[in-house]
Amino acid sequence: MSHRTIQPKSARPLRRLILSVLLAGATTVPAFAQDDANPAATATLRADTPGAVIHRDVFGQFAEHLGHGIYGGIWVGKGSKIPNDGGYRSDVIAALKAVNVPMVRWPGGCFADEYHWRDGIGATKARPTKVNTNWGGVNEDNSFGTHEYMGLMERLGASTYVSANVGSAEPAETAQWVEYMTAAKGTTVLAKERERNGHAAPWSIQYLGIGNELWGCGGNMRAEFAADMTNRYAQFAKAANGKMLKIASGPNESNYEWTDAMMRIAGKNIDGLALHYYTRPRDKKWSDKGAALGFPEREWATTMSHTLQMETFITKHSAIMDKYDPAKRVMLAVDEWGTWYDPTPGTNPGFLEQQNSLRDAVVAGLNINIFAHHADRVKMAAIAQMVNVLQAMLLTDGAKMVKTPTYWVYDLYKPWQGATSLPIELTSPWYHKDEVAVPAVSASAVRDTAGQVHVALVNLDPNRAMPVTVSLAGLQATQASGRIITGTAMDAHNSFDAPNVVTPQPFTGAQVTGGTLTVTLPAKSVLVLDLR
Numbered sequence: 001m002s003h004r005t006i007q008p009k010s011a012r013p014l015r016r017l018i019l020s021v022l023l024a025g026a027t028t029v030p031a032f033a034q035d036d037a038n039p040a041a042t043a044t045l046r047a048d049t050p051g052a053v054i055h056r057d058v059f060g061q062f063a064e065h066l067g068h069g070i071y072g073g074i075w076v077g078k079g080s081k082i083p084n085d086g087g088y089r090s091d092v093i094a095a096l097k098a099v100n101v102p103m104v105r106w107p108g109g110c111f112a113d114e115y116h117w118r119d120g121i122g123a124t125k126a127r128p129t130k131v132n133t134n135w136g137g138v139n140e141d142n143s144f145g146t147h148e149y150m151g152l153m154e155r156l157g158a159s160t161y162v163s164a165n166v167g168s169a170e171p172a173e174t175a176q177w178v179e180y181m182t183a184a185k186g187t188t189v190l191a192k193e194r195e196r197n198g199h200a201a202p203w204s205i206q207y208l209g210i211g212n213e214l215w216g217c218g219g220n221m222r223a224e225f226a227a228d229m230t231n232r233y234a235q236f237a238k239a240a241n242g243k244m245l246k247i248a249s250g251p252n253e254s255n256y257e258w259t260d261a262m263m264r265i266a267g268k269n270i271d272g273l274a275l276h277y278y279t280r281p282r283d284k285k286w287s288d289k290g291a292a293l294g295f296p297e298r299e300w301a302t303t304m305s306h307t308l309q310m311e312t313f314i315t316k317h318s319a320i321m322d323k324y325d326p327a328k329r330v331m332l333a334v335d336e337w338g339t340w341y342d343p344t345p346g347t348n349p350g351f352l353e354q355q356n357s358l359r360d361a362v363v364a365g366l367n368i369n370i371f372a373h374h375a376d377r378v379k380m381a382a383i384a385q386m387v388n389v390l391q392a393m394l395l396t397d398g399a400k401m402v403k404t405p406t407y408w409v410y411d412l413y414k415p416w417q418g419a420t421s422l423p424i425e426l427t428s429p430w431y432h433k434d435e436v437a438v439p440a441v442s443a444s445a446v447r448d449t450a451g452q453v454h455v456a457l458v459n460l461d462p463n464r465a466m467p468v469t470v471s472l473a474g475l476q477a478t479q480a481s482g483r484i485i486t487g488t489a490m491d492a493h494n495s496f497d498a499p500n501v502v503t504p505q506p507f508t509g510a511q512v513t514g515g516t517l518t519v520t521l522p523a524k525s526v527l528v529l530d531l532r
Contacts, residue, residue: 034432037404039429040467041441041477042460047453048474050402051421054446056102057159057206058368059410059417062336062382063152064109065144066135066389067351073387073396074152075144082246082399086151091401092387093155095394100392100417103206105157105335105382106149107367110134110217113167113208117177120145121197134217136350146181157208157378161335161382165212166233166249167219175236181205182240189280205244207333207380208237215258216247223258224318225408227265234269244272247333247380251317253277253309260522262478263324271329272380276336278390279307279363292341293491294352297462300359301491303339304460307363308438310337312372318377318473331379334371338384338391339363352389356404358502358524360391361485365526368416369444375421396497402494404501408485412504412528415454419446422453424470432460441466441521453531455517462490464525470517477531480510 015353055212063069076082076089083090109133119128149224153160162181164174176190181203183191189201205439210233211218212380214226221229224330230248237246247265248274262273281290283298283306318332339360340352347353364383371378379495383406393407422445442458454476459466483504490503510519510529521527 003101022229026092026381033424037297039440039464041426041428042104042469043424043426043470044473044474045445045455045470045475046423046425046477047447049423050310051423054372054375054419054421056100056417057287057380058371058375058378059413060103060105060159060161060335060380060382061096061101061107061386061393062105062384063386064135064389065107065115065132065140066109066385067348067353068396069385070144075148085155087148088152088155089396089401091161092277092394092396095401095403095407096386099393099407099445100409100414101156101158101250102417103161103380103382104153104156104386105161105207105209108134108163108212109336110212112163112212113165114220116169117146117180119146120282121180126198136348138348138350146177147197149201150181150199152214160204161209162205162402163209163212163256164233164237166214166229167217171233171236174233174304175238178208178237178239178244182242182244183208187240197320197493202241203415204242205239207245207247207272208239208452209249209274210234210270211235211249215252215255218249223261224265226258230262230266231269234266244301247272247274247335248506250274250276250333254313254316256316256320259320260264263321267324267330272331273317273321274333274335275313275345277310277313277334278336278338278340278384279303280308280340289340289342292344293357293493295359295491297490298434298436300437300462301431301436303359303363304366304431304445305438309365309369310334311373312329314370314374314378318374321377328377332374332377334381336382337367340390346394350413354390356392356395356406357491358405358485358487359490361405361409361526362458362460362524364391364406366415367458368409368413369442369458371457372416372446388483395492397496400496402499404494405485405492408502408504412483412485412526413456415448415452415493415530416444416446416456419448419454421446424455429466431464440464441468454482455529455531456482457519457521457527457529458520459523459525465523466521468519468521470514472515472517472531475514475531476515477517479532480512480519480529482507482510482527482529484522484525484527490524
């Protein structure tokens with residue numbers, strides 16, 4: 001957002017509004033509309049000064065051994081009556097392929113630092129059953145292991161992101177797992193074992209996570225100790241084929257000291273630093289996050305405010321990384337993000353099951369816009385999680401499957417994968433509710449790989465439509481059309497009985513005249529326009 005001089009009628013209310021915006025994570029202060037009863041947003045799209053390429057893996061996914069995320073969500077087994085392809089749900093595979101899922105992180109999460117890869121290879125019936133101590137205290141039969149994960153990646157055509165166990169395993173275990181996956185056929189004992197287990201050719205590992213949340217469930221480590229451990233594990237994890245990018249366990253939210261220590265001590269030995277941040281309507285304590293449905297408008301507002309903190313976190317962590325890595329070789333990988341609410345009543349609280357509403361769609365649009373603005377440093381991300389867990393793309397129940405509003409946002413933003421980001425300087429009115437004030441409009445723009453320009457506009461205000469005027473610099477366009485996601489209620493959602501309540505609809509209300517795009521953005525909406 002661009003900075004504009006504000007001429008308020010009263011300085012004291014303004015200071016309160018500015019403070020709430022800065023606490024919410026806005027990096028610049030948007031202007032008030034001259035007439036607050038008829039607010040409007042203005043922007044300049046600079047197609048003549050393109051930015052960084054948005055890596056396709058920014059649209060990555062996360063699949064952990066958690067609740068019904070994998071078992072029942074992705075994997076049902078070859079003998080299931082649910083239609084499947086070698087044990088993988090056919091409906092889920094088709095839905096994920098339709099939005100070009102580019103990467104999937106596995107097996108965790110907190111589960112990763114208690115996971116021993118040998119438990120998940122070989123004959124399924126011979127694999128040991130253990131208790132998933134992190135998520136629900138249920139039995140984990142290890143029927144979904146390395147070969148099953150790689151089979152999923154092959155079906156999706158997706159990049160692999162394997163999280164290694166640092167918390168409860170030695171470096172040799174990680175090194176052997178990498179060798180098992182990447183060694184050429186017949187070259188080593190582990191390569192021959194892989195062949196006996198049904199896969200002669202090696203796999204490629206695009207990303208290797210060096211532990212997960214080493215500051216927490218991955219070992220409760222101090223930053224300096226975690227950085228030393230990262231150096232140790234990175235040294236011995238060597239892919240036999242191709243380039244394997246090593247992602248260090250990075251900071252949680254605003255832990256800037258962790259980023260500084262990790263970059264200072266281990267920065268030369270890693271290719272990425274993971275950032276984790278979850279949006280919660282109520283952020284005072286983890287046991288009281290707020291409901292996924294039936295929430296008041298105040299919790300819509302706090303959800304938006306907390307989501308916008310992502311901008312501050314990325315900006316400040318990137319600035320620290322710049323001190324040690326001015327060339328931006330080391331990526332910031334936001335490999336856990338999304339909404340986290342109280343679990344659906346009546347479900348196992350350790351399964352983190354929640355509904356997904358129009359509010360989540362707006363949150364997704366906001367985050368993707370933020371990632372696009374930071375494409376020079378944010379080159380990979382993973383929403384948490386892919387199926388049935390937290391801000392899920394898909395929900396399943398037996399043989400039934402439903403696509404969530406978040407899924408449809410990913411469908412709208414498909415042109416952003418691999419596209420070139422275009423600067424868009426935005427001045428927005430406020431949306432305010434009680435003590436919360438945030439910019440009402442968010443935007444990003446890209447030129448896709450075919451040369452077409454697309455503009456994404458998100459209206460955070462659940463009550464008011466927002467007129468938006470965009471000056472098009474360096475771009476000759478005469479038409480604009482696209483698709484929109486919105487609804488009548490803040491918690492509008494798709495269910496198994498009503499799967500199409502929130503879906504993209506054609507939008508023809510935008511006009512381009514004399515180098516200016518004008519559109520009235522409906523309340524609580526995500527709109528993607530294609531310019532021609």
